[in-house]
Amino acid sequence: MDEHDLLQYLSKLLQDRGCYLALIDDIWDIKAWNQMKIAFPNQKNCSRIIITTRNKKVAEMADDKCFIHQLRFLTEHESWELFCKRAEPTTPDMEELGKAMVSQCRGLPLAIVVLSGLLLHNMNYNYWSEVKEHIWRHLKDGESFQIEEIVSLSFNDLSPKMKDYFLYLARYPEDDVIDPVELKLLWIAEEFITEAGEGEGVIMENIVENCFNELINRNLLQVNDLGWNGQIKSCRVHDLVRDLAIKKAKEHKLLVVLESGKHHPELIHLLEGQPRHVIYNEIGEYLKLVERRFDALRVRSLAVSVSLVGNLKDPSELRHLPDSITDLSLIGSELTEDPMPTLGSLSNLTALQLTDVYQAYKGNKMVCSENGFPSLQILRLEGFMNAAESALGNASGALEDVKEALTLAPNYPAFCDLEAASSVFNSTLLN
Template identity: 60%
Template structure:
């Protein structure tokens, strides 16, 4: 990401030199020097970004990134000042005042650049003083920078390896003739395959007699109201959204209970419960009618598994055995015969954890050279803990093996809420809008959408993205990210200073403080949109999820002059949204999805001058699209 920040700064410095012709020679020379110096630094940064496991390298990159961002801010401050001077009619006296102000601004920009020059000098000195050049000169895990491969349709059927006995035991419980409501809780550590096993059972033909069924993921970030709504929608379909819009928790529990009392036996899968409080708040909605209904629960917490009900079957999922681990690895890495010994040694250090095995397999799938596998093994051996490799280390290793382009796309996944089912078309167009997907360098006419599809498929093949839903021909329509993989993406994105997550349930500080210095990838859950009038104008990419506003029309989102992407997902409240003339002067991408009650979209003349992409989805109440937006409307359904 530092490489992308520097490229952006170099581009802005070059534009400034072209368009700002009436500036002092000294200032022009300083800006030209700054542009050239950042260009020289960029070569080192490209190499350093592949070695960020070294804390020293990471800190040095942060310093470089800060300087590049500050250079852009200096130019922006000067240009904003120039724009204010040029507004309106000015007589000779006012012209003299403006000339004086311009000279003062040039003096300020000169001082600011002098300060940056000193900081760049310190950065170069530290590179030598702390031996950063020596670290960068060492052997690299990656033999060369690779772009992603042209991907064919991928196999979307994933076997649950090694749990035949577990499946039989659990199926026997689910199919038993005992009439009382029975609860089965599957527990074990993260990455063990609890969800995969539960879904295999849930989708089994052997459970066809459950005419009414639902599945929902609770996760660590939840509200009971939202969980209840999602269970009801899973039972009855999304058309119930509007009917439930004014219900509180009590109403929703009663409605769910009444709904199930009028049905036959039901099957419910409640995935990823973190605490017993969540279960206690929803369990009373499930009636026991002695008709053989069943509830499956998955959790990492053994105590939760054992206390959900006094008659509950708490089933602990085990780690894979040696041969089961090897079978799973072979399905993902497809090792050749001469690599079997090396592969078995590495798999043995995964401790039988399925997620660690498939991530390792995805890492090794794309390079079958013995030298590469040896380098991966050496890295694993250097980071063993209690003779086993930590899953976090394997995830980090897989991340470091990605190209710069692929890393940008992977880190972007951190902006989506936990356990979110991600619409693939939405994801690909956001990647393109953020310019993570670049034109094909070979010039063979490949469309950007196809390149984004290749990127998605490679991340799936590396097991960094999980398929949620696909067509029979293998085309993926929806995907998800495992909790542990998402945690890595969040951590890396925060290190790159391009992500901030605000969650009102965690009582975080005010938004202005959170967003200070952040430029993109912000997520806000369960927050009133009126809070966004205080956003700093440095924000470039804003994603609002499950947010609301009480005013009508929708309040202004502040003076977001640099905002290029606005993604509004599942927003509730009033029925009018207004885009005024000065709201979003730089906005290029606007996406509205699941906008409850939105009936009218007003766009003033001259508003959204830079908009290139407008997408709406599941906004049933919105009937008329403004003429200004019809020509760039990509999708509506």
């Protein structure tokens, strides 16, 4: 189903349903709205469409009968209250510095919370004074401090190790709800932390937990949902923070993001020197473009997120993946054949994620080839609706070995530690 077919399908669906309310988030330009508005029939039956945008011109040009509600900025008092919830000054001098910096945020909540997260890290007058002077050096008369500059201040204040943790957030799609357990395991799988680097006896899970909490405290990660025990169940990255992470990750040669709809005239040059590739749709085009250069590119990890447009259905398309890959994520790929025989040949693969957004795999059985996945440590199979309890592998004795080797992360049974598993791995699809 391509984009046109999807719009036609939605239009017919809404016509059949009668009155509807549609919310479309974050429209960047009027062309995008003009392309998709054909999906929303006007049957004069009190249906309504709500659009959010950061571009006022989009709102003004969307429809000549639309009502524009422009969100107001925080007042000076509201801004200071928000700041003090995170970094309340301890002395009158620090309060004076804080109010001067908050005033330059011009009532923008994100700028205020990121600034407070930066100052909370070091609650002393000299540090706050240095931050204020840095802000003033980058301002002209009458200007406000830009969000990117405030986020950059927080980024530059991170240790080299913490910068890697932050930049890795660029791998997640815009507005994605992030599973903290998944994120921490991926940090470990990517070897941002190793036992050799940290010393013998160090528990790596404790270290990544501390790093996760630091990003939360600095407001570079936002809490999305809390459990009954106060533990963070999910989190998000603000769009503007994510934009900076994508930009800096590319500059630091940590990760590069390729999104459909964006022109990449020199794709190979863009990918050179980048150990991690993140693909949103157009995976088939990506594989065709780079298949002859994969080994030379030395890709370490590949994350693929596929929507209804640009599905990856044939696992043989993955045969050109290089042996250097250690981390692979396929989300919503709609594979029609068992991908395990193909993926099992990746000798260095330590982390594999298959997530069923629109069905990552349409079959009901997965069987790994003999000696497949020799290095696999982390496996996530999530939300496979077609999976059957009886659809287990048929290799003699394999199932018992795998069950004995499974180490389930709390509340996340799809995560498995397969370090002790036998060389022949056959498993059910875990829901």
